[in-house]
Amino acid sequence: MVDESRTxxxxxxxxxxxxxxxxxxxxxxxLFCLAGVGGAKLAPFxxxxxxxxxxxxxxxxxxxxxxxxxxAVVASEAYIMFAFTGQGGFLEGFMLxxxxxxxxxxxxxxxxxxxxxxxxxxxxxxxxxxMHVPSAVTIPxxxxxxxxxxxxxxxxxxxxxxxxxxxxxANLGKFVEYRLVPLVExxxxxxxELSASALVRGLGAPVRRTDIARIGFGAGDAIVMxxxxxxxxxxxxxxxxxxx
Amino acid sequence: MEESKKLNGKDxxxxxxxxxxxxxxxxxxAMLGLIPVGLLLLVxxxxxxxxxxxxxxxxxxxxxxxLFISAIIIGVxxxxxxxxxxxxxLSVITGIVAELIWKSGDYRSIGxxxxxxxxxxxxxxxxxxPLFLEHDxxxxxxxxxxETYWQALETLLPPWMLVVLAIACIVFSIxxxxxxKKVLAKKxxxxxxx
Numbered sequence: 021m022v023d024e025s026r027t028x029x030x031x032x033x034x035x036x037x038x039x040x041x042x043x044x045x046x047x048x049x050x051l052f053c054l055a056g057v058g059g060a061k062l063a064p065f066x067x068x069x070x071x072x073x074x075x076x077x078x079x080x081x082x083x084x085x086x087x088x089x090x091x092a093v094v095a096s097e098a099y100i101m102f103a104f105t106g107q108g109g110f111l112e113g114f115m116l117x118x119x120x121x122x123x124x125x126x127x128x129x130x131x132x133x134x135x136x137x138x139x140x141x142x143x144x145x146x147x148x149x150x151m152h153v154p155s156a157v158t159i160p161x162x163x164x165x166x167x168x169x170x171x172x173x174x175x176x177x178x179x180x181x182x183x184x185x186x187x188x189x190a191n192l193g194k195f196v197e198y199r200l201v202p203l204v205e206x207x208x209x210x211x212x213e214l215s216a217s218a219l220v221r222g223l224g225a226p227v228r229r230t231d232i233a234r235i236g237f238g239a240g241d242a243i244v245m246x247x248x249x250x251x252x253x254x255x256x257x258x259x260x261x262x263x264x
Numbered sequence: 265m266e267e268s269k270k271l272n273g274k275d276x277x278x279x280x281x282x283x284x285x286x287x288x289x290x291x292x293x294a295m296l297g298l299i300p301v302g303l304l305l306l307v308x309x310x311x312x313x314x315x316x317x318x319x320x321x322x323x324x325x326x327x328x329x330x331l332f333i334s335a336i337i338i339g340v341x342x343x344x345x346x347x348x349x350x351x352x353x354l355s356v357i358t359g360i361v362a363e364l365i366w367k368s369g370d371y372r373s374i375g376x377x378x379x380x381x382x383x384x385x386x387x388x389x390x391x392x393x394p395l396f397l398e399h400d401x402x403x404x405x406x407x408x409x410x411e412t413y414w415q416a417l418e419t420l421l422p423p424w425m426l427v428v429l430a431i432a433c434i435v436f437s438i439x440x441x442x443x444x445k446k447v448l449a450k451k452x453x454x455x456x457x458x
Contacts, residue, residue: 050348054394091277100409113420120417132346156271161337163280171288173436196447204285208324211281215274223273
């Protein structure tokens with residue numbers, strides 16, 4: 021999910037899609053593309069749904085990642101359709117599992133990557149508040165994203181200081197003792213500081229919190245829903261099998 | 265000193281921090297999972313490494329609801345990163361069970377760490393479900409791949425592998441927890457755990 025400091029400007033501009041729409045799309049993608057609900061009859065709907073994250077990425081200028089993932093999917097599909105012979109052997113087994121994972125997970129992962137890339141933590145917690153998720157879940161959730169950069173920084177600092185003392189972390193035992201345990205300790209200590217500052221700003225207060233992030237359903241959400249509804253109706257009602 | 269048993273702001277922040285540390289362990293290993301063999305290593309490596317932050321988490325917060333909230337957050341994250349809703353469904357269940365086990369030790373029993381951790385980690389197993397199960401639905405959805413493809417896949421990813429993966433997850437969780445207990449023995453004693 022996007023770092024707050026970088027997205028402050030973005031949250032002033034309203035995002036293309038509401039976080040709740042993105043969540044819905046993630047669930048739909050998992051249902052139809054990952055699990056294959058609906059069988060062959062819904063193939064056009066599934067294709068529309070799978071193409072959606074890619075289109076969204078293009079619109080939101082995440083083209084590079086979009087094209088990399090698309091290339092992976094196309095290459096895997098091509099392998100399954102044309103290069104796969106069914107003779108067995110290690111290489112083919114390896115390729116088979118790899119391409120299967122890519123084809124099956126890619127649409128979902130693409131949507132996931134898009135969601136994480138375009139939703140700021142404050143937008144997401146605003147969305148969770150609107151969905152009446154209790155603060156016992158939303159607070160740890162935002163703290164967690166606040167701490168990923170801190171953990172990374174602490175890990176890098178620990179690495180430097182251990183290198184300086186000549187403690188290389190090649191084996192797992194040393195890694196745990198000299199890196200992992202101190203990392204948890206240090207991070208937990210900065211957490212205590214965060215608790216203090218958050219309490220001063222009224223985190224524990226029994227009032228309803230407000231959000232800066234402007235979220236809400238808009239034209240983008242409406243278009244996505246209309247496209248999906250049209251695709252669903254089309255693949256259910258039209259005799260599309262006859263045209264292929 | 266009798267502290268309140270209800271989660272306050274500080275506890276919620278700690279839950280967030282330790283869940284973040286736990287998730288970083290998962291994430292680092294999941295990066296290896298981009299190659300298929302790494303995916304299978306997820307249930308071996310994550311339980312071993314994440315045992316340290318998790319055990320320290322159990323030492324630090326010790327209030328009802330902590331594990332349940334962590335489990336839900338991890339499930340939501342899996343949904344957000346595009347791994348499907350399976351992990352969310354399973355993590356709600358494992359979160360409750362882990363919570364109950366940990367509660368049965370009154371949030372301070374060292375002996376309960378290993379079973380709590382083993383149950384908590386089982387959410388990972390849900391990530392494999394779409395790869396091994398529901399082949400039939402997926403086959404029906406993609407008839408253009410041909411029969412040989414599905415047969416080859418069925419031999420490479422047989423459903424019984426799921427059982428092996430679940431057992432591996434439990435075994436390595438227990439090993440990880442035992443190791444973490446050894447490393448963190450002093451800290452746990454200092455925190456008054458028994």
